[in-house]
Amino acid sequence: MRAAPVLEVLCHRVVWALAFLLVLSWRQGQLGAVRSGLRSRRALAILAASTTLLAVNWLVYIWAVVNGRLLEGSLGYYINPLVSVLLGVVILGERLERPVQIAVGIAAAGVLWLALQLGEFPWIPMVLATSFGLYGLMRKLAPVGALAGLTIETALLLPLTGGYLAWAIASDRAAFLAGDRSLDGLLLLAGPVTAVPLLCFAAAARRLPLTTLGFLQYLSPTLQFLLAVFVYGESFDRTRAVAFVFTWTAVALFAAHGARTRSRVLA
16 A cells, blocks of 8 residues: 555544444444443543554554564564553552563663664654553553444544545545555555454453563564565664564563463463
């Protein structure tokens, strides 16, 4: 979808995700839960915050992909689970054991190394990690179910995103409906492709400890890393390699600690 502007791609994600979610909510009898969430001041306030975080995360990630910086996006999502761990400790009072403390420190060292070597703050990985970590926290606190909550979030974004698309199409500035049917189809598919993983994530955020949720999120950045290097041919130089080694070491330590903890519980 490179031919479509980044902002337009974001707007299509929101608009078609909402259409998909409304149909799904109707089919599953969840429209009442959506209305209840919209009437609850507490739920609406939390979801307004999570909506803002989600929009920032989507926009930065799309920009990174389009501009050939998917490796930095991958690094951000490797760091994100550790941000979730810290939020679980600071906000929810979850316990941070010594191996996890070491893992967080190693990951932080990797980010510092990257910043010093590049001569600039690694804003893409940090914005992605922080925004999605905070999003997970907000969804854990929101007193609504996964489907109703995501439907409300996309609905809150609709006035801006729908308005922009209407203006872009009316003024012939949009890539959508400009004659490329394959591009139109991909933009339409952005809805379900966006909504299904987020529904799974939101459901997990309400059922699992934030630390466990963070551990499971390492699947996504691994796929992003493989795509960046082997499909899109992004440069994996020494500076980035060292930063990833720090991060992977932290991931391995965190994963090993999680496996030992679960083994003790099962025993």
